[in-house]
Amino acid sequence: MKIGKLNHIGIAVPSIEKAWETYKNFYGVEEKDITPIRGMEAQGVKFSFVNLPNAQIELIEPLGEKSPILKFLEKNPAGGQHHVCFEVENIYEARDTLVAKGATVLGEPRIGAHGTMIIFVHPKNSDGVLIELMETPKEAH
Ligand code: CO
Secondary structure (H helix, E strand, O other), rough: OOOOOOEEEEEEOOOOHHHHHHHHHHHOOOHHHHHOOEEEEEHHHHEEEEEEEOOOOEEEEEEEEEOOOOHHHHOOOOEEEEEEEEEEEOHHHHHHHHHHHOOEEEEEEOOOOOOEEOOOOOOOOHHOEEEEEEOOOOOOO
């Protein structure tokens, strides 16, 4: 198992709409570079992507009382960098390799925001950074 492309940087925010304004006003991002807000009930987040030439920024906002990012936003009320996502060829191979090496993989492989399988790896195994691994989408998106 070897990580491939950086796919996106996850940024937790109290309001995606407000974060859009940040990227538009300060950083020149245009409306066409931003994807509509969608919800993933099972994961407890709403999300929108800001498309950059070489990667994406994933803005995530809590959805529901059990959202896994509520605690993060309590500690970081203005928002903050939440995770980094790398692409891998096969999520089960990645999971099995990591587990065999003693890493803590959070939850079972599941469908992520790009419609491909994802896992998260505990920050304690990656120098304090929460790592998301996602299978490379089979077709261009
Ligand atoms: Co992500």
